[in-house]
Amino acid sequence: MSPDQARRRPPTAQQFVLAELRRAITSGRLRPGAPIRQDALAEELQVSRVPLREALKMLQGEGLVAYEAHRGYFVETLSLDDLREVYRIRELLEEEAVRRAVARLTDADLDRLESAQEEVERAAAAGDVPAMAAANRLFHMTLFDRAGMPRLARLIRTLWDATDAYRSMYYGDPGNRERVVKEHRATLDALRRRSADEAVTTLDLHRAHAVADLAPLLDPAP
Amino acid sequence: MSPDQARRRPPTAQQFVLAELRRAITSGRLRPGAPIRQDALAEELQVSRVPLREALKMLQGEGLVAYEAHRGYFVETLSLDDLREVYRIRELLEEEAVRRAVARLTDADLDRLESAQEEVERAAAAGDVPAMAAANRLFHMTLFDRAGMPRLARLIRTLWDATDAYRSMYYGDPGNRERVVKEHRATLDALRRRSADEAVTTLDLHRAHAVADLAPLLDPAP
DNA sequence: ATTTTCAATATTGGATCCAAAATACGGAGG
DNA sequence: CCTCCGTATTTTGGATCCAATATTGAAAAT
Numbered sequence: 001m002s003p004d005q006a007r008r009r010p011p012t013a014q015q016f017v018l019a020e021l022r023r024a025i026t027s028g029r030l031r032p033g034a035p036i037r038q039d040a041l042a043e044e045l046q047v048s049r050v051p052l053r054e055a056l057k058m059l060q061g062e063g064l065v066a067y068e069a070h071r072g073y074f075v076e077t078l079s080l081d082d083l084r085e086v087y088r089i090r091e092l093l094e095e096e097a098v099r100r101a102v103a104r105l106t107d108a109d110l111d112r113l114e115s116a117q118e119e120v121e122r123a124a125a126a127g128d129v130p131a132m133a134a135a136n137r138l139f140h141m142t143l144f145d146r147a148g149m150p151r152l153a154r155l156i157r158t159l160w161d162a163t164d165a166y167r168s169m170y171y172g173d174p175g176n177r178e179r180v181v182k183e184h185r186a187t188l189d190a191l192r193r194r195s196a197d198e199a200v201t202t203l204d205l206h207r208a209h210a211v212a213d214l215a216p217l218l219d220p221a222p
Numbered sequence: 223m224s225p226d227q228a229r230r231r232p233p234t235a236q237q238f239v240l241a242e243l244r245r246a247i248t249s250g251r252l253r254p255g256a257p258i259r260q261d262a263l264a265e266e267l268q269v270s271r272v273p274l275r276e277a278l279k280m281l282q283g284e285g286l287v288a289y290e291a292h293r294g295y296f297v298e299t300l301s302l303d304d305l306r307e308v309y310r311i312r313e314l315l316e317e318e319a320v321r322r323a324v325a326r327l328t329d330a331d332l333d334r335l336e337s338a339q340e341e342v343e344r345a346a347a348a349g350d351v352p353a354m355a356a357a358n359r360l361f362h363m364t365l366f367d368r369a370g371m372p373r374l375a376r377l378i379r380t381l382w383d384a385t386d387a388y389r390s391m392y393y394g395d396p397g398n399r400e401r402v403v404k405e406h407r408a409t410l411d412a413l414r415r416r417s418a419d420e421a422v423t424t425l426d427l428h429r430a431h432a433v434a435d436l437a438p439l440l441d442p443a444p
Numbered sequence: 445a446t447t448t449t450c451a452a453t454a455t456t457g458g459a460t461c462c463a464a465a466a467t468a469c470g471g472a473g474g
Numbered sequence: 475c476c477t478c479c480g481t482a483t484t485t486t487g488g489a490t491c492c493a494a495t496a497t498t499g500a501a502a503a504t
Contacts, residue, residue, distance in 0.1 A: 009290075009291045009292055009293075009465085009466095010291075010292070010465075011291075012291050012292070012486095012487065012488090013488070014487080014488090015291070037454095037455080038455075038456070039456095047488080047489090048488055048489045048490075049456090049488095049489085049490095050272070050489070050490095051488065053456095053457090054275060054276060054279050054487095057276050057279040057280055057283075058279050058280075058282070058283055060280070060283075061279075061280050061282075061283025061284060062283060063373070069231045069232075069234050069237070069456090069457090069495095070231055070232070070234070070455085070456060070494080070495050070496060071455090071456080071495090071496070071497095072455070072456060085371050085372075085373050085374065086373065088318070088371075088374075089315070089318075089371075089373065089374055089377065092314050092315060092318055093315075096311075096314055149307050149311075150307075151285070151304070151307050151308065151311065152307065152310075152311055155311065155377065231495085231496095232494080234457065234458090235457075235458070236457080236458090259484095259485080260485075260486070261484095261485075261486095269458080269459090270458055270459045270460075271458095271459090271460095271486090272457080272458055272460095273457075273458065275486095275487090276457095291465095291486090292464080292465050292466060292485090292486060292487075293465090293466070293467095293485090293486080294485070294486060
């Protein structure tokens with residue numbers, strides 16, 4: 001019997017490019033609305049335009065970049081309405097994910113959530129915004145992955161990433177960081193008690209606060 | 223003032239390829255699980271592999287094809303669990319879409335739904351499976367588009383298309399076609415009465431029947 | 445001053461070519 | 475007969491080159 005069934009494949013340039021682009025966009029280094037110049041980016045990443053374009057096509061499908069034929073790719077901009085819509089859809093999907101996850105949560109899962117949360121707290125205290133964003137994402141996705149619905153988890157992940165460029169602004173404020181920490185604690189407590197209802201409620205509040213705080217940062221109708 | 227604000231752009235090969243590929247997969251001409259040979263397909267479509275690969279990357283994002291590095295693209299296969307998951311997610315999203323749509327439905331919208339339904343009935347009676355699939359899709363999407371949530375509508379559309387290869391089998395049976403027609407009628411009646419609850423219920427039933435009938439056609443755990 | 449035209453430039457779209465990896469094949473050995 | 479191993483072939487991944495389109499800028503006309 002072969003030692004690893006799913007054989008390790010050599011990394012491809014497009015995977016590297018995809019990861020780099022994602023970081024550049026979600027971190028805000030590429031600003032919303034900015035055109036993406038393929039030649040410049042390709043040179044910066046030391047690859048040709050082919051894998052870059054393939055990565056862009058993926059990001060287009062995920063809604064991170066917009067595409068116009070013969071004009072190229074642009075970092076997607078979200079209107080306030082768009083933001084509200086994304087969060088509303090997440091509300092629908094995450095409720096399902098949380099309910100399923102709670103029914104299957106093991107103590108080991110709770111330990112993983114606890115350590116993710118500790119990392120969130122560490123990053124929040126240190127004011128390390130990128131680390132906080134990463135840890136926060138890990139916390140939520142660890143939970144959602146436990147639902148045993150991979151497509152649902154992937155959809156939530158995609159919606160999550162679609163607002164990452166704005167999330168970074170949100171974490172810039174220490175007060176917001178503190179509140180995120182507190183709300184995670186409330187969710188984690190509910191999960192420990194296996195209370196799906198409470199977990200859903202705390203997460204809904206969590207999201208509502210985020211929308212309320214992000215709203216003023218966005219143009220009313222671009 | 224210019225006559226058309228959004229200027230018509232020349233069509234790109236990748237758009238053509240994307241549409242062709244979608245048809246080939248959803249119609250079942252490319253069977254689930256089949257490898258997609260880029261050279262052969264490119265030659266058949268009279269384009270180079272570059273636009274083909276970009277189209278494949280989009281379809282990968284939509285879940286119509288699976289990708290393995292250095293092995294290429296394959297038409298996505300759905301297990302029974304996958305199918306159930308897709309339909310469950312649709313249930314969540316479509317409920318929201320229907321409720322919002324009902325609140326905004328105009329008489330003109332109802333007329334459009336009526337004519338879409340008439341086309342479904344014509345195709346069903348004639349046993350024209352592709353026409354029925356197209357008309358059926360139009361009926362549902364016309365409704366969902368009225369929700370005024372473009373991202374939600376796009377998600378539903380994507381989930382819908384992900385099972386199209388199997389839907390064609392389903393429509394092969396005259397009895398199934400008849401039932402679809404009846405269930406659409408029930409939904410349309412509910413919409414005319416502006417009863418969101420009933421519309422949601424009839425659509426839930428509609429979906430449940432489809433899953434029940436498709437289940438035997440799928441491998442239990444591929 | 446404003447608008448229009450038209451050439452020059454920049455940028456994207458697509459085709460071809462080469463490199464790298466996986467698969468298929470065939471022979472040697474058990 | 476089956477397994478293992480090495481080579482040939484096929485297929486994908488990526489780079490480069492050329493064509494098509496959009497953008498920019500300056501000159502000319504109103």
